[in-house]
Amino acid sequence: MRIIAGTLRHRIIEMTNLDTTRETQDKVRGAIFNMIGPYIDSECTLDLFTGSGAMAIEAYSRGAKHIVMNDLNKNALECAKKNCKNLGIKDASFYNLDYKEFVKTDKHKYDLVILDPPYKMDNIEEILDDIYPLLMDKCEIVFEMGKESKYPDTYKDMELIKNKEYGIKRVIVYKR
16 A cells, blocks of 8 residues: 655555455545645644554645544554654654543544544444544544445534545545
């Protein structure tokens, strides 16, 4: 797998190779970042279900100043750490927590949030409710889910600005 664009363009990153984690393909990752813009002007980006860290690293490569990666699976998080180390990324933080525990304890505010939970976690509005206190006034949420998942067209003060299907998955983007 490789980074699509930005300062780390064409650099290779490792995949987790875990049955419990599905990597976002290069083509889909590129399309997702084209949805939110080729350059990321984010002070702090959260990748809550990070896996290999590919989405957070892509955001960093495109201009995110600090990336926060969380994954419940220790092996996935180790892969993300290794990828950041191999790419020389120093502005990254790593957490090995259940997402609900992370949200309860985290004190950061985020202007870009990447959500790619396991598809069996089809509780879209509950996840949005949980992360809402962590959002900055101007924030975007990229949410990858199963194609058949139910999601709100608007969420609190956020508007659904993108909605695309890619095979078995759907990617939606909310903007505040």
